[in-house]
Amino acid sequence: MTIEQGTDMPAFETTGLGVRYRRNWALRDCSVSVPAGRVVALVGPNGAGKTTLLHTLVGLLAPTAGTARLFGHTVGQSEELLARMAFVAQDKPLYDSFTVADTLRFGKRLNLSWDDEFARRRIADLGISLRHKVGKLSGGQQAQVALTLALAKRPELLVLDEPLANLDPLARDDVMRALMGTVAETGMTVLLSSHVVSDLLNTCDWLVVLNGGRVQVSGDLEELLAEHRVLSGPAELADGLARRLQVVSDTRSDRQATLLAHVGTERLTLDSRWSERPVGLEELVLAYLRSPEASSLPRPSLATSA
Amino acid sequence: MATYLQLVHQVKHALRLGMLETGDRLPTAKEVVEKLAINPNTVSKAYRELEREGLVTGKPGLGTFVTRTLGGAGLADHARLRRELQNWIHAGREAGLDIEDLEALFALVIGDSFREGIA
Numbered sequence: 001m002t003i004e005q006g007t008d009m010p011a012f013e014t015t016g017l018g019v020r021y022r023r024n025w026a027l028r029d030c031s032v033s034v035p036a037g038r039v040v041a042l043v044g045p046n047g048a049g050k051t052t053l054l055h056t057l058v059g060l061l062a063p064t065a066g067t068a069r070l071f072g073h074t075v076g077q078s079e080e081l082l083a084r085m086a087f088v089a090q091d092k093p094l095y096d097s098f099t100v101a102d103t104l105r106f107g108k109r110l111n112l113s114w115d116d117e118f119a120r121r122r123i124a125d126l127g128i129s130l131r132h133k134v135g136k137l138s139g140g141q142q143a144q145v146a147l148t149l150a151l152a153k154r155p156e157l158l159v160l161d162e163p164l165a166n167l168d169p170l171a172r173d174d175v176m177r178a179l180m181g182t183v184a185e186t187g188m189t190v191l192l193s194s195h196v197v198s199d200l201l202n203t204c205d206w207l208v209v210l211n212g213g214r215v216q217v218s219g220d221l222e223e224l225l226a227e228h229r230v231l232s233g234p235a236e237l238a239d240g241l242a243r244r245l246q247v248v249s250d251t252r253s254d255r256q257a258t259l260l261a262h263v264g265t266e267r268l269t270l271d272s273r274w275s276e277r278p279v280g281l282e283e284l285v286l287a288y289l290r291s292p293e294a295s296s297l298p299r300p301s302l303a304t305s306a
Numbered sequence: 307m308a309t310y311l312q313l314v315h316q317v318k319h320a321l322r323l324g325m326l327e328t329g330d331r332l333p334t335a336k337e338v339v340e341k342l343a344i345n346p347n348t349v350s351k352a353y354r355e356l357e358r359e360g361l362v363t364g365k366p367g368l369g370t371f372v373t374r375t376l377g378g379a380g381l382a383d384h385a386r387l388r389r390e391l392q393n394w395i396h397a398g399r400e401a402g403l404d405i406e407d408l409e410a411l412f413a414l415v416i417g418d419s420f421r422e423g424i425a
Contacts, residue, residue: 039345173343180339184346202309202344222308 009072011036011157011189012057016066019052025213026052030066032218034191034206036156039183041200041221042193043285044210050193051090053210054161057191058087070157083112085157086150090165092143096135100145103134107149119152140171147175151182160192164199176203197282207281209288216288217296221281224296228284231259233274241274248294249287260287262296309344313352321361321376324384332362332370 010033017030027049034040044050055061056068059075059082068075070085094103100123108114123130126144128137134145143163150158163179164172180203183190194200200207207224209217217224228248231241238257242250246262260279270276279287288294307315320326335349353370356362364370377384398408 037347039347176343177340180343180346181336184334184336184339184349202342202348205345205347 009036010034010069011038011071012191013069014053014057014066015069017053017056017063017068018065019049019056019061020064025064027056027063028213030210030213030215032208032215034189034208034218036071036189037187038189038206039180039204040189040191040206040208041197041204042191042208042210043195043197043200044193045195045289048210049213050210051161052213054087054159054191054193058085058159060087083153084155085159086153086155087159088146088150088161088163090161092146094134094142094146096133098134099130100128100132100134100137101130103145103149104130104152107152111153113153115152115154118154119148122148122151138171140167140174143167143171143175144178147178154186155188157189157191160190162194163192164194164196172199179203197285201281207285209285211289211292214292215297216292216294219296224284225279225281227262227264227296228279229261229263229268229276230279230283231261231268231270231274231276233257233271237271237273241270246294246296248284248296249291260284310348310352310355313338313349314355317352317356317361318376321372321374324375324377326372326375328372328375330372331368332372334369 013033014030017027018025019027030053042050042053052061056063057070057075062076070081073081075081095106098106104116104119104123107119108116120130123145126141126148128141128145134142137145147160147163150160158179163175167175176199179190182188192200192204205221207217207219207221208215233241233256235252235255235257238250238252238259242259242261245259246264247259248262249260251258260283268276288296317326317332326332332353335346335353338344338349339346353362353364357364357370361372361374361376362370363373395408398411403411
């Protein structure tokens with residue numbers, strides 16, 4: 001099955017989204033729009049607002065400012081949306097005293113759309129016994145049961161908060177392979193948060209960087225990697241070059257300067273004393289997180305919902 | 307190297323060595339991603355590139371099929387050339403060359419040969 005991309009309707013979209021807890025803004029002026037069919041990595045340090053953004057998108061939190069939309073519908077105003085998306089919270093909430101069979105029955109009763117055959121087949125394929133108590137399963141198996149509940153809804157958008165946290169490397173790989181297989185089959189959009197960037201390199205194709213409640217980066221992962229370069233050269237020329245480019249990070253020693261810059265799609269013409277190389281994902285994310293004022297997004301225009 | 311290019315290279319490698327032949331179906335995106343834990347769009351992109359190069363063709367609902375193989379010589383020649391190369395490597399090891407020496411020598415000779423246009 002081919003995955004349709006670039007359809008007009010974004011899977012999710014926020015406009016000037018802000019969330020305030022008492023006097024602190026957990027999210028401020030977040031405007032992102034992500035096409036359907038993408039696997040989106042939401043990254044940022046602890047406390048950046050990742051969970052707040054996810055909770056707002058799935059309707060667990062009402063925004064203080066701005067709007068959140070899924071498939072063109074404002075979150076919280078359309079019950080139909082609940083059937084089209086699934087959410088797995090960070091602690092993968094399951095009832096420990098339920099058996100796996102009870103858990104599936106519970107999912108079936110609570111959801112309008114539910115593919116019971118899929119859920120049972122998936123649990124069988126994973127080699128998990130329906131008779132076992134959920135609390136007795138390994139961390140990896142619990143993660144798979146939680147994922148099965150979410151997938152059995154057959155959602156168009158799957159939102160996962162730190163799905164890989166607390167899993168060993170083998171279980172992380174199992175979860176990601178299962179997830180990628182379902183994406184290939186259904187073309188659903190996945191939004192997952194993580195603070196481990198290396199897990200996401202080959203699985204995600206859209207990157208959102210959240211830092212201090214603001215969106216610093218949102219874009220196609222490959223394009224972002226292609227549009228950023230690491231430039232090294234003599235320190236005395238660095239100011240001149242830095243003025244021409246959107247510099248994300250700037251490291252200087254006495255003689256040498258290293259700039260990580262957003263150079264866009266045009267080819268750079270550089271003085272021969274500069275060398276350039278492509279940027280890695282982790283390096284790119286860290287550079288943005290270390291310079292909270294930098295942004296790869298166009299300068300903020302007054303974003304109003306037109 | 308970008309992941310999609312690694313996939314392109316793997317398929318070409320298999321075509322060159324006769325592990326994939328005309329008419330063979332490539333694994334579906336789902337089969338590939340469930341093995342490798344990579345994004346399905348990466349597989350689609352690799353297959354589009356192979357299609358652009360005229361090596362495979364996608365048939366909607368059926369899969370992606372090999373339309374052309376790579377490699378100048380037939381597989382019969384492959385077997386003979388492989389034997390000769392094995393003899394050469396054997397001789398090299400007898401002379402005390404290690405794997406890096408042999409690779410360097412092979413790369414040098416192959417580079418010279420193509421530069422000079424020697425058939």
